[in-house]
Amino acid sequence: MIGAEAKAVLSILLLSCSLRSLGILAGGEFSLPADRPSYRVDDQGRYEFVGALEISSDGALYIGSATALSRNWVLTAGHNIDLDDNGLVDQGLDIQFHLPRFGSYMASSFSIHPDFSGFGNPSIENDLSLIYFDDPLPELVFPSLGGGVSLGDVGTLVGFGRSGYGSYGYTTEASLTDRRFGFNVIDELDNLFRYDFDSPSSGSGLGNDLETIIGPGDSGGALLVSDSLVGVNTFTEGYGGRFGDYGGGVPLNGQWDWIQGVTGLTVPEPSSILLLMIGFAGVISYRRTLRRN
Known part of the structure; x- marks a missing residue:
């Protein structure tokens, strides 16, 4: 902490x-x-379920990483969708999830961990978020x-x-x-x-x-x-x-x-x-x- x-x-x-x-x-x-x-x-x-995040926020571009849990849900760090460290999803955020050999996929919505208040604000615990995709990801080995x-x-x-x-x-x-x-x-x-x-x-x-x-x-x-x-x-x-x-x-x-509650995954x-x-x-x-x- x-x-x-x-x-x-x-x-x-x-x-x-x-x-x-x-x-x-x-x-x-x-x-x-x-x-x-x-x-x-x-x-x-071997790790095809891990993809790159192309993050666009407030006119700047960033790269992060994320793990596909299913064809519709991806898990990543909370601070990847909260660049101003206030514990909330950034306004106007656009994210594409890039999977080498498969293509890129536009995120539809975001869910940040309820106990994450921003990176180092005051701690770095619970730094998690989930990303939902209306258009399903490819059939991967999850x-x-x-x-x-x-x-x-x-x-x-x-x-x-x-x-x-x-x-x-x-x-x-x-x-x-x-x-x-x-x-x-x-x-x-x-x-x-x-x-x-x-x-x-x-x-x-x-x-x-x-x-x-x-x-x-x-x-x-x-x-x-x-x-x-x-x-x-x-x-x-x-x-x-x-x-x-x-x-x-x-x-x-x-x-x-928390992950199961948000995603409905078994x-x-x-x-x-x-x-x-x-x-x-x-x-x-x-x-x-x-x-x-």
């Missing part, structure tokens, strides 16, 4: 930059196993719903945000076309989840070609454990995509009743979802300076 007094001294990084280029951070440029931003692209469509994240889980992070190298940070812009993914271990869990971006030299991460952190434009993207959607990526803390930075977001453990009981989980463990440390992504 971040207090109002701390918010005044934070360097807040908007969820997106321009409409030009690439998401998820690669490892060290010269570390082994070899890694680079292009290696993290989901070119097989993620399993109803699951929750646990401390020590290895999560898959998916989004369309900025990328680069853990050695020195961002080297690309956000994109509507390049969906990236990587992995990290959940190190802290309460009303938010957090994980550290470990250097391969630390000996405590998942490896140079696996470990990652989100970047600007990844906000609203998926945190998955196996094929189960368990969280929404919303923020980073640190120096801009470098080793030692922290990332995190909103766990869905206690949010499924959400399985968590006990049945747990049978599908697959994971492995790691060790993490951290340092912080908060940003939204």
